Amino acid sequence: MSLNSPRWVKRFEISVSILTALVTMLSAVVAWRAAIAGDAAGNADFSGLAASINQQESVTLNSSKTYQQYRAFTSYFRNNELGNALANDLSSASSDERRIMERDRALSLNQTIVDQYFFETRYLNPDGTYAVQRQLSEAEAEDAQRKDIDPEPHFTEADRLRVKSNLMVGLLIIMAGSLWFYTMASEIKHAIRYPLALIGLLCMMVGLIGTFIIEVL
Amino acid sequence: MTTEASANNPVEQPLAEGQESESTKRLVSILIATTTIIAALAAFLQTDAGGKATQANRNAQRYAIEALGTRAAGQSQADYGWYGATQTWNDLDTEASALNNAGDTAAADRIIKIRDKINTLSPIMADPYFDASKSGYPDLAGFEADTFLVKATELSERYTAAATLNNGWNNKANTYIVHLTLLAVALALYGLSTAPDNWTRWVFIGAGSALVLITLGWMAVTITTPVDVTSEMAIETYAKGYGLAWRGKYADAITAYDQAIKLEPNYANVLYERAGAHFSLTEDKLGQQPKEAEAELRLSAADYEAARKAGKEDGSVNWNLGWTYYLLGFFDESVTASRRALELDPNLFAVRCNLGVTLLANGKLDLARKEYADAIKIVTDKVIAAHNENKAPPSSLWFYLNSCAADVDSLDRRLNNQDRFWTQAPPRDLIADTPEIRAEIKRLISDIRTMLVSLEYTNQVPGERPTANITAFQFATHSKDKDGNFLYDDQDRAIYDDPLPDATFPSGTKKVGILFNYQGMVKGEKEIWKVYRNGREDPSLRVVSDWQLGEAGSAVLPISYTYSTVFSFSSGEYTVELYIDNYLVQSGTFIVE
Numbered sequence: 044m045s046l047n048s049p050r051w052v053k054r055f056e057i058s059v060s061i062l063t064a065l066v067t068m069l070s071a072v073v074a075w076r077a078a079i080a081g082d083a084a085g086n087a088d089f090s091g092l093a094a095s096i097n098q099q100e101s102v103t104l105n106s107s108k109t110y111q112q113y114r115a116f117t118s119y120f121r122n123n124e125l126g127n128a129l130a131n132d133l134s135s136a137s138s139d140e141r142r143i144m145e146r147d148r149a150l151s152l153n154q155t156i157v158d159q160y161f162f163e164t165r166y167l168n169p170d171g172t173y174a175v176q177r178q179l180s181e182a183e184a185e186d187a188q189r190k191d192i193d194p195e196p197h198f199t200e201a202d203r204l205r206v207k208s209n210l211m212v213g214l215l216i217i218m219a220g221s222l223w224f225y226t227m228a229s230e231i232k233h234a235i236r237y238p239l240a241l242i243g244l245l246c247m248m249v250g251l252i253g254t255f256i257i258e259v260l
Numbered sequence: 261m262t263t264e265a266s267a268n269n270p271v272e273q274p275l276a277e278g279q280e281s282e283s284t285k286r287l288v289s290i291l292i293a294t295t296t297i298i299a300a301l302a303a304f305l306q307t308d309a310g311g312k313a314t315q316a317n318r319n320a321q322r323y324a325i326e327a328l329g330t331r332a333a334g335q336s337q338a339d340y341g342w343y344g345a346t347q348t349w350n351d352l353d354t355e356a357s358a359l360n361n362a363g364d365t366a367a368a369d370r371i372i373k374i375r376d377k378i379n380t381l382s383p384i385m386a387d388p389y390f391d392a393s394k395s396g397y398p399d400l401a402g403f404e405a406d407t408f409l410v411k412a413t414e415l416s417e418r419y420t421a422a423a424t425l426n427n428g429w430n431n432k433a434n435t436y437i438v439h440l441t442l443l444a445v446a447l448a449l450y451g452l453s454t455a456p457d458n459w460t461r462w463v464f465i466g467a468g469s470a471l472v473l474i475t476l477g478w479m480a481v482t483i484t485t486p487v488d489v490t491s492e493m494a495i496e497t498y499a500k501g502y503g504l505a506w507r508g509k510y511a512d513a514i515t516a517y518d519q520a521i522k523l524e525p526n527y528a529n530v531l532y533e534r535a536g537a538h539f540s541l542t543e544d545k546l547g548q549q550p551k552e553a554e555a556e557l558r559l560s561a562a563d564y565e566a567a568r569k570a571g572k573e574d575g576s577v578n579w580n581l582g583w584t585y586y587l588l589g590f591f592d593e594s595v596t597a598s599r600r601a602l603e604l605d606p607n608l609f610a611v612r613c614n615l616g617v618t619l620l621a622n623g624k625l626d627l628a629r630k631e632y633a634d635a636i637k638i639v640t641d642k643v644i645a646a647h648n649e650n651k652a653p654p655s656s657l658w659f660y661l662n663s664c665a666a667d668v669d670s671l672d673r674r675l676n677n678q679d680r681f682w683t684q685a686p687p688r689d690l691i692a693d694t695p696e697i698r699a700e701i702k703r704l705i706s707d708i709r710t711m712l713v714s715l716e717y718t719n720q721v722p723g724e725r726p727t728a729n730i731t732a733f734q735f736a737t738h739s740k741d742k743d744g745n746f747l748y749d750d751q752d753r754a755i756y757d758d759p760l761p762d763a764t765f766p767s768g769t770k771k772v773g774i775l776f777n778y779q780g781m782v783k784g785e786k787e788i789w790k791v792y793r794n795g796r797e798d799p800s801l802r803v804v805s806d807w808q809l810g811e812a813g814s815a816v817l818p819i820s821y822t823y824s825t826v827f828s829f830s831s832g833e834y835t836v837e838l839y840i841d842n843y844l845v846q847s848g849t850f851i852v853e
Contacts, residue, residue, distance in 0.1 A: 088318045092325070100329075110344070121348055124373075194322065215303060
């Protein structure tokens with residue numbers, strides 16, 4: 044059967060029409076997948092921003108609370124040190140001084156008992172200092188159990204999905220190219236229509252394989 | 261027959277109507293396919309630009325949230341350092357001094373040991389922020405800059421940069437949508453061209469093709485138009501400069517800002533902050549060496565102008581620019597800048613005061629009076645509005661009223677060659693000097709200070725002026741015997757030495773008596789005494805009571821630190837003001853060496 048035979052021409056034209064319809068449908072599918080990816084990227088961005096708010100809320104509130112408690116500890120530290128210093132100096136004091144110093148010592152140490160209600164004593168270090176950083180870290184760890192305070196994975200996912208959406212839309216250009224070659228192949232009544240149709244088919248295959256790869260990876 | 265002849269000689273014979281239509285349809289099909297490719301390209305560019313805009317918008321929001329969190333958390337730590345550790349250290353230090361003064365050195369040593377242990381509680385109480393041998397107060401600004409301020413500033417700038425980026429990409433994305441719309445119209449025109457069989461099809465084809473070509477050209481312009489991206493290095497350098505300015509190292513800050521400007525010549529925030537740094541460099545010269553401040557002031561004004569040109573056309577730029585021009589004596593430029601600020605927000609009370617003092621210095625008395633009247637009206641309206649809503653007037657009014665009075669006071673000092681280091685006024689030779697202007701300055705100082713006290717104590721504008729008449733204040737020290745004990749009369753009233761003619765007291769003075777005669781007083785009138793040291797009120801010396809003495813006579817008001825075994829009057833110029841029923845009725849000044 045010759046390439047110019049009416050039967051062959053008829054078959055060719057029907058094939059090109061079918062391929063044109065196919066590439067149009069494939070383009071619609073790619074556009075749909077691109078839209079889905081874009082939408083998912085937006086959702087991931089939203090989740091990331093929500094995690095950012097949680098993270099900063101956690102940092103701000105924990106810092107505020109910890110340093111308020113640290114202020115109470117400072118009062119405790121001052122009174123405790125004064126009580127201890129007075130106790131140490133008692134032996135070398137005269138009896139008059141001793142009475143006053145014992146009274147002051149009792150006042151200071153009583154005050155430390157009140158102060159202890161205003162900070163968490165479990166963060167007291169053996170050397171009498173306060174583990175501020177440990178309190179901050181533990182509070183953050185506790186918050187991480189209750190809510191999402193890590194925005195980074197969401198933002199990474201959003202960026203990945205956005206690249207996917209962009210690549211999908213990029214494939215539409217190749218699909219449109221395929222459509223263009225099919226149109227030329229059907230409209231030009233010359234032997235060149237066959238290579239044109241072949242290029243169109245190649246473009247369509249690239250689009251199809253590209254879509255598959257982007258979807259899978 | 262005709263068909264056969266045509267088929268045999270296709271070139272020689274003219275195309276039949278049906279054949280022409282067929283070839284035109286082919287052409288249209290190809291045009292449609294080509295336009296589809298262009299549309300696909302536009303869609304890709306739009307998606308890409310839209311995605312970048314969304315990403316920039318997300319980053320902007322993220323940076324804003326992080327900047328706020330960083331600032332708040334850092335401030336908690338700095339607040340502890342200042343109000344927790346530093347305050348405790350100073351409490352203990354004062355206690356140790358008092359014990360030493362009382363001769364109890366053992367107790368003082370005990371307290372000093374505890375005081376020194378406080379240093380271990382916060383990094384602010386250690387090197388490089390604290391050196392007890394130099395000062396009892398750490399470098400809070402340096403600590404804030406190092407721990408959070410530079411980072412928070414950087415994040416804020418990243419927010420601005422990301423928001424600008426979002427704007428740029430959004431513009432591109434929106435333009436591509438217009439392109440897509442135009443291409444859709446072109447496709448519709450191509451589609452229409454297949455319907456008629458006459459010459460009108462060519463009109464549709466021509467219009468569609470023209471539209472496609474225009475869109476292609478427009479797309480090329482849009483693709484090649486760059487989106488503004490602020491250099492990362494410029495942002496980091498700016499934040500570093502901001503931190504240096506925060507800790508008062510203005511010259512170093514200017515160097516950092518210069519580097520940022522080299523990277524981003526139109527970085528408006530840097531220009532604005534550099535203007536502020538140049539201005540801050542002048543602040544220790546403005547009072548007593550105004551000529552030496554001129555060069556820096558000119559640089560400051562130039563940077564404010566550059567910031568405006570770079571797009572920072574807001575109230576604060578024009579406010580500061582107006583004030584800088586005023587200090588330079590460029591009154592017309594100052595008025596223009598202040599009016600621009602007022603166009604943006606007519607309720608900027610402080611700018612209206614700046615405008616008023618500029619017009620006053622320029623000798624435009626009527627215009628100055630109008631501006632001050634408008635300023636007072638803003639205050640009155642706010643007070644009435646607050647009163648109607650059963651609320652207190654905003655405290656910012658007090659702050660700005662105080663500044664407003666201080667600025668007129670500075671003008672008065674410059675006119676009378678009584679400059680102090682805090683004086684901010686234009687060069688003496690540029691100020692209009694007439695008896696009317698001098699009288700207006702005195703009246704304004706009194707009116708504004710009266711308004712300030714009235715607002716503070718009654719939340720209302722001043723009522724009727726009282727009949728009180730107070731003579732000029734004289735200042736004297738509490739008499740002492742030869743052993744240094746204060747002397748009292750048989751009714752236990754303090755006995756004072758003769759008033760000092762120059763009202764100048766030696767260093768270490770703990771008590772000053774203010775001597776005055778009065779008449780026209782009414783028992784029960786509110787009596788308020790305010791004392792300013794070097795232009796700033798010392799609230800610990802304020803006295804508020806009801807008038808208990810008679811209608812006329814002589815009196816002495818003691819102000820003192822005699823209750824303290826540690827403190828005395830610091831050296832400086834002290835201005836005492838007496839208010840009766842919220843009206844300023846007398847003021848006077850004494851000096852402590």
